[in-house]
Amino acid sequence: xxxxxxVDDEILVRSGLRMIxxxxxDIAVVGEACDGADAVGAAVRLHPDVVLMDVRMPGxxxxxAAAKIGVLPRAPKxxxxxxxxxxxxxxxxxxxxxxxxxxxxxxxxxxxAAVRTVAAGNAxxxxxxxxxxxxxxxxxxxxxSEAARKRxxxxxxxxxxxxxxxxxxxxxxxxxxxxxxxxxxxxxxxSHSLAKLGLANRVQAAVLVHDxxxxxx
Numbered sequence: 001x002x003x004x005x006x007v008d009d010e011i012l013v014r015s016g017l018r019m020i021x022x023x024x025x026d027i028a029v030v031g032e033a034c035d036g037a038d039a040v041g042a043a044v045r046l047h048p049d050v051v052l053m054d055v056r057m058p059g060x061x062x063x064x065a066a067a068k069i070g071v072l073p074r075a076p077k078x079x080x081x082x083x084x085x086x087x088x089x090x091x092x093x094x095x096x097x098x099x100x101x102x103x104x105x106x107x108x109x110x111x112x113a114a115v116r117t118v119a120a121g122n123a124x125x126x127x128x129x130x131x132x133x134x135x136x137x138x139x140x141x142x143x144x145s146e147a148a149r150k151r152x153x154x155x156x157x158x159x160x161x162x163x164x165x166x167x168x169x170x171x172x173x174x175x176x177x178x179x180x181x182x183x184x185x186x187x188x189x190x191s192h193s194l195a196k197l198g199l200a201n202r203v204q205a206a207v208l209v210h211d212x213x214x215x216x217x
Contacts, residue, residue: 002119003030005048007039007065008081009057013104017052020108027115036060040068043076049119051078052102052111055093063092070097070200077118077201094207097200117171121187148211154196160214162189166202167209 004027006014014032021027031046033039037060039053051069055062066078080093080101093101099118102111152160158179165175172186179186190202199205209215 002027002050002115003046003048004028004115005031005033005039005042005046005051005076007033007036007042007051007053007057007062009034009054013054013081017111020111021115024112027112036062036065036068039065043069043072047074048076050115051076052115053078053080053098055080055082055101063096066093066098067096077121079114079118094203097204099201099203144211145213148208149213151197151208152212152214155193159189159193159196162186163193163205163209164214166190167206167215169206 004021006017006021006029008014008017011034014034018029018032021029030048031042033042035057036053039051039062040060042048043051051066053062053065062080066080069075069078075097078093078098080098081104082101083104100114102114106114152163155163161179162175165178170178172183172190175181175186176183190205193199194201194205197205197208199208
């Protein structure tokens with residue numbers, strides 16, 4: 001059972017998400033919070049696997065809370081919720097450790113799919129959304145590109161291939177088919193790469209690959 005914490009200042013949003021997720025049978029909503037401070041406390045107490053969190057809330061916002069949750073022991077995966085397609089704050093959330101974002105008008109079945117995906121740790125989010133987001137917010141300029149390329153030099157050729165595929169929004173299974181390797185091998189390459197680069201998740205790795213100019217914008 002995947003344990004989920006829902007964070008939003010609107011009770012109707014929280015109630016709607018709870019109904020959607022608990023109808024799946026394999027996802028349990030273990031708690032709700034109305035702002036970032038409550039979310040951090042609930043994450044400590046409840047040990048969720050995934051946190052669905054609004055970007056904009058009174059008091060402590062979702063960005064600050066995502067950063068605080070990201071440094072917890074056994075930190076849950078954080079998905080930011082927003083009403084804006086390219087919210088100006090979303091890139092800050094990604095760099096704070098969130099695994100991605102969903103629009104609040106996302107079809108119900110896609111909320112559950114996203115929760116399962118990030119809980120499994122084997123994909124980011126919908127490639128069409130994630131690629132556009134990363135392309136928009138990757139750092140620009142030759143100095144940033146050069147610095148990003150130097151960071152990637154610690155990787156093997158195969159690890160670089162895998163991260164380029166990650167940055168294109170492919171899942172582990174899709175990367176395995178494309179590069180002719182098992183899904184377990186892909187997952188191992190991703191894990192080793194993140195450790196070498198000091199990154200928290202696949203989205204941060206994808207941003208770095210885009211910063212390096214290795215994926216067409």
